[in-house]
Amino acid sequence: MAVKLPPILSRLTSYTHAHLRIAFLGQEIQINLMSVFVTLLAVFVVSRVMKLMKGIRDTNYIPGLRVPFQPLAFPGALIPTTWWNPGMYFMWKWRSWMYKRYGENVSIVPFISGVPGIFTSNLDVARQVSAGGHKSAFVKPQTASRALLLWGMNLVAADGEQWRKHRRIMGPAFSNKLYQQVWIETAETYREMISAERWADKKVVDIPVIQTLTFKLALLIIGRCGFGFSFDWSAPPTAPDGSMSVQEALRVVADSYMISTMTPKWVQNLPFKKLQTIKTAHDQLMAFMQEQVIERKADIRSRSSGKTAKTGGASDAFTMLVEANEEESGKFQLDDEELIGNVFIMLFAGHETTAHTLAATLGFLGLYQDIQDEVVQQIIDVVGWDREPTYEDYGKLDKVLAVFYEALRMFPAGYILIREATEDTVITVPNPPGQEGSTTIPIPKGVQVMVDMVGVQYNPRYFDEPEKYKPSRWYGVTNESEAFSAFSIGPRACIGRKFATTEAVCFLTLLLRDWGVKSVLRDGETKEQWRNRVLDANIVLTLGVTDVPATFTRRERPT
Ligand code: HEM
Numbered sequence: 001m002a003v004k005l006p007p008i009l010s011r012l013t014s015y016t017h018a019h020l021r022i023a024f025l026g027q028e029i030q031i032n033l034m035s036v037f038v039t040l041l042a043v044f045v046v047s048r049v050m051k052l053m054k055g056i057r058d059t060n061y062i063p064g065l066r067v068p069f070q071p072l073a074f075p076g077a078l079i080p081t082t083w084w085n086p087g088m089y090f091m092w093k094w095r096s097w098m099y100k101r102y103g104e105n106v107s108i109v110p111f112i113s114g115v116p117g118i119f120t121s122n123l124d125v126a127r128q129v130s131a132g133g134h135k136s137a138f139v140k141p142q143t144a145s146r147a148l149l150l151w152g153m154n155l156v157a158a159d160g161e162q163w164r165k166h167r168r169i170m171g172p173a174f175s176n177k178l179y180q181q182v183w184i185e186t187a188e189t190y191r192e193m194i195s196a197e198r199w200a201d202k203k204v205v206d207i208p209v210i211q212t213l214t215f216k217l218a219l220l221i222i223g224r225c226g227f228g229f230s231f232d233w234s235a236p237p238t239a240p241d242g243s244m245s246v247q248e249a250l251r252v253v254a255d256s257y258m259i260s261t262m263t264p265k266w267v268q269n270l271p272f273k274k275l276q277t278i279k280t281a282h283d284q285l286m287a288f289m290q291e292q293v294i295e296r297k298a299d300i301r302s303r304s305s306g307k308t309a310k311t312g313g314a315s316d317a318f319t320m321l322v323e324a325n326e327e328e329s330g331k332f333q334l335d336d337e338e339l340i341g342n343v344f345i346m347l348f349a350g351h352e353t354t355a356h357t358l359a360a361t362l363g364f365l366g367l368y369q370d371i372q373d374e375v376v377q378q379i380i381d382v383v384g385w386d387r388e389p390t391y392e393d394y395g396k397l398d399k400v401l402a403v404f405y406e407a408l409r410m411f412p413a414g415y416i417l418i419r420e421a422t423e424d425t426v427i428t429v430p431n432p433p434g435q436e437g438s439t440t441i442p443i444p445k446g447v448q449v450m451v452d453m454v455g456v457q458y459n460p461r462y463f464d465e466p467e468k469y470k471p472s473r474w475y476g477v478t479n480e481s482e483a484f485s486a487f488s489i490g491p492r493a494c495i496g497r498k499f500a501t502t503e504a505v506c507f508l509t510l511l512l513r514d515w516g517v518k519s520v521l522r523d524g525e526t527k528e529q530w531r532n533r534v535l536d537a538n539i540v541l542t543l544g545v546t547d548v549p550a551t552f553t554r555r556e557r558p559t
């Protein structure tokens with residue numbers, strides 16, 4: 001059976017003599033391998049052209065990029081950002097021209113693999129797709145959420161009615177009581193850091209990578225205030241009985257998040273030491289968490305039945321979550337697995353994000369001494385040199401808050417909001433004041449709408465001179481403003497925002513009062529060159545800044 005080919009192709013294939021003879025139903029059949037290959041190739045090319053055309057139609061002919069692979073999925077994400085492949089970094093590297101060339105809504109249509117999507121730097125579109133609600137046609141795609149379900153259903157992964165249920169229980173945990181605790185623990189951790197790192201009698205400290213400090217800080221604060229565990233700066237990795245300590249288990253779990261979520265179960269069970277350690281950490285932590293849920297429930301019940309004095313209990317998020325859950329009834333209650341899922345999601349949503357942003361903040365302050373001086377002046381005016389700052393000072397330290405918000409704008413840790421249409425739908429956005437009516441974009445089922453946070457934070461319509469580090473742009477902005485879009489906007493905005501800003505303001509206040517932070521420039525290097533070299537994005541699960549080095553010099557105190 002020779003495959004019939006168009007004349008031009010058969011001429012091509014006649015140059016080869018590769019044949020395969022096989023017996024089929026008693027007859028010998030001869031297959032020309034080249035013709036098979038050429039046919040398959042032709043079928044492939046035609047199918048890819050059709051995929052491309054469907055993608056362009058599905059994204060409503062919005063201008064944009066036509067690329068082989070979807071940038072955030074395998075294999076596109078693994079290939080570096082180059083002229084033909086956007087890869088993981090296009091949002092960062094192409095931020096200065098992409099939206100200028102195509103407009104705020106850019107279609108990215110892959111022709112080899114991946115779903116077509118619209119990437120947007122427009123907040124009105126963000127508001128519509130991110131809101132969630134039970135009527136919304138947009139959900140977080142399964143593939144993105146599956147990774148978050150390792151420990152149980154949770155607020156980040158849930159959608160629709162289920163999301164409402166989780167938010168109802170999680171909401172009350174994020175209260176002033178929690179932030180007060182975040183402040184106290186952050187101050188305590190700062191003191192431990194100074195003593196454990198032996199900086200108490202040093203005048204100058206070289207910090208090769210600021211992230212080593214901020215990641216440890218953020219992990220300890222989530223551990224203490226989120227999980228309610230008593231961790232400390234220099235705890236040994238093993239417990240007194242020789243087993244892995246809970247603190248170490250939490251560190252391992254936080255560090256191996258990528259491996260645990262991106263690789264299949266059977267790989268994780270392979271007998272490699274590193275994988276075994278991760279598995280031990282997971283099992284240990286899970287068993288510990290289950291114990292903790294039981295203990296907390298018993299504690300709350302005995303308190304409410306008056307067996308012990310009602311002192312209000314512990315103020316970590318975990319305890320308050322269990323408390324809020326005990327007050328709910330029936331179908332509004334979360335089960336134990338969901339409770340644990342929500343405690344863990346704080347680790348993943350709140351640890352890297354805060355740590356990265358703090359590192360970026362110190363990177364900018366080390367470079368721009370005038371901005372640092374202005375912030376230190378406020379710290380001295382509000383707190384002075386000797387008094388311990390308290391949570392009550394938070395509201396008056398708006399310039400400290402502003403340097404953090406501005407670093408977050410420039411390195412938005414939650415760099416993308418991913419949503420997918422569950423049915424054919426439309427995005428409807430009212431026209432700007434002065435123009436009648438509204439603009440609509442039809443979105444067919446299965447198409448993804450991605451809010452590109454870098455695009456939003458560098459959109460000149462929302463932030464003038466977006467490439468400039470200008471904390472003063474945040475002075476006097478009310479905290480309900482949608483300008484804080486890096487935490488997302490609307491009902492699904494970040495629940496941990498004030499947790500993060502409280503930790504940041506407390507830590508920066510203490511650190512900057514004691515130490516002058518300086519970037520070390522190479523000989524002849526300008527600030528601009530240093531910034532381009534060091535303050536560059538590093539994207540994994542969250543977006544951060546690459547390793548930032550600095551020198552801390554003890555401040556002269558007035559005598
Ligand atoms: C600088 C620090 C942080 C940034 C930039 C940030 C950013 C974000 C963003 C953009 C979202 C929306 C995600 C989406 O809709 O797809 C989000 C949601 C969330 N964040 Fe944060 N976050 C930060 C800190 C924290 C902290 C410290 C916690 C917890 C202690 C936390 C817990 C959460 C949770 C639970 C959600 C899901 C809320 C919901 O869907 O209702 N985040 N965050």
Ligand SMILES: *[C@@H]1O[C@H](CO)[C@@H](O)[C@H](O)[C@H]1NC(C)=O
Nearest residue numbers: 103104105122429439440441
């Ligand atoms: C992007 O789409 C939204 C929604 O249709 C629209 O309001 C906005 O004007 C669009 N942006 C541009 C630059 O076309």
Ligand SMILES: *[C@@H]1O[C@H](CO)[C@@H](O)[C@H](O)[C@H]1NC(C)=O
Nearest residue numbers: 395478479480497498499501
């Ligand atoms: C915004 O301000 C209100 C009133 O001062 C305060 O209760 C709330 O915690 C603030 N939110 C954030 C995220 O800072």
